[in-house]
Amino acid sequence: MSGKYYICTQSETSGEFLIKRVFRIYPLFIVAVLTEGAFSIYHGAEAPKLSVLIPRLLLIGDVFQTNLALGGVEWTLRVEITFYVFMAALSYLNLIKQRKIILPCVMVATIFICALCSPFPHVGWTKSYLTMYGPFLLLGSMIYLYEIRQVKLSFLLIFVCMVFGNLFWQTATYQPRLINSHFSALAFLLFIIMWAFRSHLKVTPFILFLSDLTYSVYLFHKWLFGIIKHAIGPWGIPFIPLDIQVLIVLFTLCSLLVALIEKPGIRLGRKIVTRLNRRRQPA
Numbered sequence: 001m002s003g004k005y006y007i008c009t010q011s012e013t014s015g016e017f018l019i020k021r022v023f024r025i026y027p028l029f030i031v032a033v034l035t036e037g038a039f040s041i042y043h044g045a046e047a048p049k050l051s052v053l054i055p056r057l058l059l060i061g062d063v064f065q066t067n068l069a070l071g072g073v074e075w076t077l078r079v080e081i082t083f084y085v086f087m088a089a090l091s092y093l094n095l096i097k098q099r100k101i102i103l104p105c106v107m108v109a110t111i112f113i114c115a116l117c118s119p120f121p122h123v124g125w126t127k128s129y130l131t132m133y134g135p136f137l138l139l140g141s142m143i144y145l146y147e148i149r150q151v152k153l154s155f156l157l158i159f160v161c162m163v164f165g166n167l168f169w170q171t172a173t174y175q176p177r178l179i180n181s182h183f184s185a186l187a188f189l190l191f192i193i194m195w196a197f198r199s200h201l202k203v204t205p206f207i208l209f210l211s212d213l214t215y216s217v218y219l220f221h222k223w224l225f226g227i228i229k230h231a232i233g234p235w236g237i238p239f240i241p242l243d244i245q246v247l248i249v250l251f252t253l254c255s256l257l258v259a260l261i262e263k264p265g266i267r268l269g270r271k272i273v274t275r276l277n278r279r280r281q282p283a
Helices: 002-008 014-042 050-057 074-092 102-116 129-133 136-147 153-174 183-196 205-235 242-280
Strands: none
Touching (some): 014 050, 014 074, 074 129, 074 136, 102 129, 102 153, 129 153, 136 153, 153 183, 205 242
């Protein structure tokens, strides 16, 4: 979970962390949005106005009520960017290091604020998604605080109940269509299982390969899958299921995107941080 990763990497300043995450997230995301837009225009759709495109590319579309791109999966990145800004603010205020009392209390207060404030976003099919799902990013942080014995198990369990209580209440109030969906609970359960057996998990080249593909496949799968399927349908191999062929093509394309865009972006972010650190050092 992002929250666990953020607190674990606090040898970095908040600025360094944000720079690295910006160059990790935005280059491939921008390519995905522009590519999807190009396909849409090619098939007769109207080009988006700059007033729509710029907030979308900056992942601040919720503020400007901009429609979601990439088949809708963009909403999770909007939540994640908001979380990074929130955690950077806590780091700037030196609250991240106050792990015994202040930071856990701030996290609890955040849950109450999400539950009591107006839903955000307040329109569309993603109504209240930030205030519903944003607190889940704090679960990783609280689990890490439990790992390093800054909070007790009882406090962690109460916090988990608060996060899910907020989710269930806001789902019933603002997203009743999701009331029988359990993907959040299943995802959290999977995370807990992996966390509990983390010492028994081995990192293999295949696992690393799939891990590298996670972000690119997430950005491209929902809108590009159908395009690939339509393109290779007449030319597919008869004895291999078409969906398998599409997955192979999708994974191949995503591998190229990781090598050509995502990893160079990550390296660029690291270089910028390194240069900034050198400038800060006394001559």
